Amino acid sequence: xxxxxxxxxxxxxxxxxxxxxxxxxxxxxxxxxxxxxxxxxxxxxxxxxxxxxxxxxxxxxxxxxxxxxxxxxxxxxxxxxxxxxxxxxxxxxxxxxxxxxxxxxxxxxxxxxxxxxxxxxxxxxxxxxxxxxxxxxxxxxxxxxxxxxxxxxxxxxxxxxxxxxxxxxxxxxxxxxxxxxxxxxxxxxxxxxxxxxxxxxxxxxxxxxxxxxxxxxxxxxxxxxxxxxxxxxxxxxxxxxxxxxxxxxxxxxxxxxxxxxxxxxxxxxxxxxxxxxxxxxxxxxxxxxxxxxxxxxxxxxxxxxxxxxxxxxxx
Amino acid sequence: xxxxxxxxxxxxxxxxxxxxxxxxxxxxxxxxxxxxxxxxxxxxxxxxxxxxxxxxxxxxxxxxxxxxxxxxxxxxxxxxxxxxxxxxxxxxxxxxxxxxxxxxxxxxxxxxxxxxxxxxxxxxxxxxxxxxxxxxxxxxxxxxxxxxxxxxxxxxxxxxxxxxxxxxxxxxxxxxxxxxxxxxxxxxxxxxxxxxxxxxxxxxxxxxxxxxxxxxxxxxxxxxxxxxxxxxxxxxxxxxxxxxxxxxxxxxxxxxxxxxxxxxxxxxxxxxxxxxxxxxxxxxxxxxxxxxxxxxxxxxxxxxxxxxxxxxxxxx
Numbered sequence: 001x002x003x004x005x006x007x008x009x010x011x012x013x014x015x016x017x018x019x020x021x022x023x024x025x026x027x028x029x030x031x032x033x034x035x036x037x038x039x040x041x042x043x044x045x046x047x048x049x050x051x052x053x054x055x056x057x058x059x060x061x062x063x064x065x066x067x068x069x070x071x072x073x074x075x076x077x078x079x080x081x082x083x084x085x086x087x088x089x090x091x092x093x094x095x096x097x098x099x100x101x102x103x104x105x106x107x108x109x110x111x112x113x114x115x116x117x118x119x120x121x122x123x124x125x126x127x128x129x130x131x132x133x134x135x136x137x138x139x140x141x142x143x144x145x146x147x148x149x150x151x152x153x154x155x156x157x158x159x160x161x162x163x164x165x166x167x168x169x170x171x172x173x174x175x176x177x178x179x180x181x182x183x184x185x186x187x188x189x190x191x192x193x194x195x196x197x198x199x200x201x202x203x204x205x206x207x208x209x210x211x212x213x214x215x216x217x218x219x220x221x222x223x224x225x226x227x228x229x230x231x232x233x234x235x236x237x238x239x240x241x242x243x244x245x246x247x248x249x250x251x252x253x254x255x256x257x258x259x260x261x262x263x264x265x266x267x268x269x270x271x272x273x274x275x276x277x278x279x280x281x282x283x284x285x286x287x288x289x290x291x292x293x294x295x296x297x298x299x300x301x302x303x304x305x306x307x308x309x310x311x312x313x314x315x
Numbered sequence: 316x317x318x319x320x321x322x323x324x325x326x327x328x329x330x331x332x333x334x335x336x337x338x339x340x341x342x343x344x345x346x347x348x349x350x351x352x353x354x355x356x357x358x359x360x361x362x363x364x365x366x367x368x369x370x371x372x373x374x375x376x377x378x379x380x381x382x383x384x385x386x387x388x389x390x391x392x393x394x395x396x397x398x399x400x401x402x403x404x405x406x407x408x409x410x411x412x413x414x415x416x417x418x419x420x421x422x423x424x425x426x427x428x429x430x431x432x433x434x435x436x437x438x439x440x441x442x443x444x445x446x447x448x449x450x451x452x453x454x455x456x457x458x459x460x461x462x463x464x465x466x467x468x469x470x471x472x473x474x475x476x477x478x479x480x481x482x483x484x485x486x487x488x489x490x491x492x493x494x495x496x497x498x499x500x501x502x503x504x505x506x507x508x509x510x511x512x513x514x515x516x517x518x519x520x521x522x523x524x525x526x527x528x529x530x531x532x533x534x535x536x537x538x539x540x541x542x543x544x545x546x547x548x549x550x551x552x553x554x555x556x557x558x559x560x561x562x563x564x565x566x567x568x569x570x571x572x573x574x575x576x577x578x579x580x581x582x583x584x585x586x587x588x589x590x591x592x593x594x595x596x597x598x599x600x601x602x603x604x605x606x607x608x609x610x611x612x613x614x615x616x617x618x619x620x621x622x623x624x625x626x627x628x629x630x631x
Binding site for chain 1: 335337338339340341342344345346348349351352353354355356357358359360362363369372373417418420421422423424425434435436437438439440441443444445446447448450451452453454455456459466469498501502503506507510529530531534562563566567570583586587590596599600603604606607610611614615618
């Protein structure tokens with residue numbers, strides 16, 4: 001059974017997008033003022049998006065004393081690796097990565113599997129099941145209990161304080177993503193599923209061996225959205241994780257902002273190094289926190305665009 | 316399961332009940348999560364009507380009627396944070412929608428497909444930057460090392476304008492936060508609009524070109540009107556969420572800097588702070604319930620409006 005035909009239809013709008021400029025190019029001879037202005041404005045906005053990030057990266061390689069004396073510059077001079085050396089020699093960066101990776105990996109696996117399976121049950125339009133489930137998953141988008149009951153639930157009822165699951169569980173399912181997945185599942189070609197049923201495949205077999213392999217594009221979208229959410233999550237950690245050894249990266253960063261002068265939470269910043277490069281360290285830590293997203297972004301970017309497009313047109 | 320008889324195609328949407336039960340198994344994790352983490356806290360809202368103490372627990376604490384609500388609504392903070400929430404959200408929503416619309420129209424003018432894709436990825440990137448990192452970037456720009464200078468002040472001094480100590484100027488912050496939101500969401504919103512632009516028929520533009528319309532004219536008189544439904548949906552969704560502050564970004568940036576509270580404190584940050592510093596669960600839960608109830612009316616109204624005008628894009 002080939003799946004290519006189906007995947008092609010998903011890429012349809014990208015293909016159309018590629019065709020369109022060609023058609024318009026024929027209609028025009030020389031650049032018009034609006035087109036020129038567009039290039040300039042878009043390029044400027046692009047710079048506006050990148051410059052803050054670049055300043056952080058440059059700052060992380062600039063010696064603290066130079067930072068204090070000359071302010072920020074776009075190119076580190078002299079080039080200094082002091083902050084990175086300090087970070088890599090200590091334990092807390094490693095702890096932070098372990099925590100963030102655990103939360104992101106375990107969280108994404110749990111989120112994607114529970115989102116996809118719930119969405120499939122809703123998408124099947126089963127009598128007495130799918131419709132109530134839709135309402136069940138929709139109501140929380142309209143009304144929620146708020147922070148205090150959640151706090152009491154996690155700390156008092158479930159006793160999850162200081163556990164990474166306290167970060168994962170409260171944000172495990174995004175109703176919005178459940179419904180995007182439902183609308184994707186409903187577009188799966190019915191004939192393939194029918195053929196499987198005629199061959200005697202049970203419901204579970206159909207889901208795991210036919211639906212999921214056909215749904216790789218949406219699973220990628222789900223996985224990436226959840227992964228970014230977990231990697232960037234700091235609020236749940238701020239609420240529920242108080243043991244510094246269990247801090248994820250974002251919370252370590254948050255602590256660096258909250259205590260500008262408190263360098264003790266930094267690795268290697270012992271009493272002997274009273275003049276630890278607080279700012280340079282903070283920037284280096286930021287770079288190491290954004291790093292994985294920055295590295296994955298060029299490859300993952302088109303899935304995000306697809307996910308938003310799905311959400312905008314079908315969600 | 317495996318050796319089951321052939322199911323006629325007409326029954327494909329209505330499997331026999333054992334199959335339905337098996338399918339229900341798939342939904343168990345989702346149902347369990349919604350029960351505990353979505354509906355559980357709703358039950359926990361009884362705390363709003365109680366004089367909560369940890370010893371007696373959620374259901375054991377004594378009732379105190381509407382005392383928690385009265386306490387919140389009569390405190391001077393209520394008006395400030397409600398006004399801030401509405402004002403800031405209105406600013407954020409209109410600015411990011413406008414920026415997204417303009418960016419989409421202009422990105423659409425860029426033909427070089429590689430450059431266009433590169434710019435689209437670039438302006439979309441801030442959406443994936445965490446609030447904490449945004450906060451650090453903002454400090455680089457506004458306050459610099461040791462709380463003095465900063466990139467913006469350096470720039471101001473070059474063109475001979477007075478420098479400001481930004482983190483002690485509450486008046487500037489609604490606008491600073493709006494710029495942050497445009498930075499964060501402008502690209503994201505433009506992707507949504509671009510998706511809608513792709514759906515516009517090419518023939519319309521060809522006809523306009525034959526009539527001698529300029530590109531600017533086409534963007535203004537063809538693309539923009541055809542994007543109005545999308546704009547409407549985004550606007551309605553945004554208005555539906557208008558009672559919920561963007562907690563993460565605002566708190567990450569403002570932290571506990573009390574000087575900025577008069578213009579930046581929203582319901583969510585207020586609730587969080589009261590919970591952490593005062594630990595008054597009853598009043599905090601009451602504010603949360605108040606927010607949820609008012610928010611519910613906004614969201615429901617928004618959903619109804621959206622269904623009325625844009626049926627195909629609604630969920631239910």
